[in-house]
Amino acid sequence: MSNPTTGICVPRTAALERRPNSMTMVRDLRVDWARRRLVSAVLRARDGDRAAFEQLWERHARLVHAILLSMASDQEAEDMMQEVALAAWQSLSRLEEPERFTPWLSAIARNRGRDLLKRSRRVESMRPEHEEAAVAPNRAPAALEADEVMAAIRALPEPYREPLTLRLVLELSAKEISERTGLTPGSVRVNLCRGMKILRAALEDEGTGR
Amino acid sequence: MNLRNNDASDDAYLLDRAGPTDPFVRRLERTLAVKRYAGDVGGFPLRLLGGLAAAAGLFVVAAVLWSGEEGELAPPPAAGVAVEAPEPEEDQPVALDLPARPVAPPGVDAVATPEVIADPAEPPVETLGR
Numbered sequence: 001m002s003n004p005t006t007g008i009c010v011p012r013t014a015a016l017e018r019r020p021n022s023m024t025m026v027r028d029l030r031v032d033w034a035r036r037r038l039v040s041a042v043l044r045a046r047d048g049d050r051a052a053f054e055q056l057w058e059r060h061a062r063l064v065h066a067i068l069l070s071m072a073s074d075q076e077a078e079d080m081m082q083e084v085a086l087a088a089w090q091s092l093s094r095l096e097e098p099e100r101f102t103p104w105l106s107a108i109a110r111n112r113g114r115d116l117l118k119r120s121r122r123v124e125s126m127r128p129e130h131e132e133a134a135v136a137p138n139r140a141p142a143a144l145e146a147d148e149v150m151a152a153i154r155a156l157p158e159p160y161r162e163p164l165t166l167r168l169v170l171e172l173s174a175k176e177i178s179e180r181t182g183l184t185p186g187s188v189r190v191n192l193c194r195g196m197k198i199l200r201a202a203l204e205d206e207g208t209g210r
Numbered sequence: 211m212n213l214r215n216n217d218a219s220d221d222a223y224l225l226d227r228a229g230p231t232d233p234f235v236r237r238l239e240r241t242l243a244v245k246r247y248a249g250d251v252g253g254f255p256l257r258l259l260g261g262l263a264a265a266a267g268l269f270v271v272a273a274v275l276w277s278g279e280e281g282e283l284a285p286p287p288a289a290g291v292a293v294e295a296p297e298p299e300e301d302q303p304v305a306l307d308l309p310a311r312p313v314a315p316p317g318v319d320a321v322a323t324p325e326v327i328a329d330p331a332e333p334p335v336e337t338l339g340r
Contacts, residue, residue: 150242
């Protein structure tokens with residue numbers, strides 16, 4: 001079987017399953033290489049290397065943005081990106097475990113985002129009643145847009161917002177969310193499951209109640 | 211968006227992208243794909259940091275220049291010539307001789323001064339577990 005984009009012959013899944021050890025080994029090597037590269041960049045950035053910090057930021061900007069998006073609007077999230085980048089740059093010297101840079105940066109985004117929202121006194125505008133007030137009346141369910149879905153996610157209890165945003169915006173799996181946020185896999189699974197149920201009910205009510 | 215009539219199991223959306231996922235979740239993924247960050251992922255923090263460094267450098271240069279700039283001394287008056295100090299005009303306040311504030315270079319946010327940098331807010335790593 002040939003990949004239409006690369007032209008490289010790719011074995012089918014059944015063939016892959018017959019050789020789980022070699023595939024697992026290759027995957028582990030890739031993961032290990034990526035981890036080594038990350039740690040190397042963190043160590044260099046910690047010593048003041050801006051280029052290394054730029055590399056790290058490029059790899060994590062989407063994650064940071066998604067975390068901020070789970071608590072703020074698009075514009076606010078973009079504005080807060082700079083603050084998060086600065087906070088990370090300034091406190092990087094105090095990061096003791098370079099291999100945990102990603103969950104560390106996630107925590108910075110989470111906490112800094114909360115602080116900025118409080119400081120700017122825009123928390124009230126993030127509440128669902130304000131967002132619902134902005135939705136045009138008599139809107140058909142088919143016209144449900146990304147803003148409305150995000151508003152519904154932000155209206156969920158706080159523990160569900162971030163995992164759901166990472167799952168739906170970045171299409172991360174529960175395991176990937178756990179690795180990136182530092183939350184335990186069990187917490188992510190539970191929060192995804194419960195949050196998705198509430199979100200589904202909320203969107204169904206919204207879609208059929210009009 | 212029709213959000214009904216799905217028979218997915220409770221944990222269908224926990225599967226990876228390659229797995230069979232709830233159609234409801236698939237629709238949400240497609241809807242929210244536009245929310246992915248597509249900004250200048252690499253440029254702005256460094257530009258900001260560079261701008262701050264440039265502003266700080268300019269501040270230092272301006273301070274050094276100002277401290278060393280005493281102006282040329284006027285030639286001494288000739289012998290026998292009376293020197294009168296100019297009197298300020300009436301109805302005009304005497305201006306204070308204050309140095310001009312250093313001006314930030316073009317493109318640098320004037321708010322982003324070194325004083326702002328010196329207020330780091332570091333979230334504790336211990337909050338990871340929430």
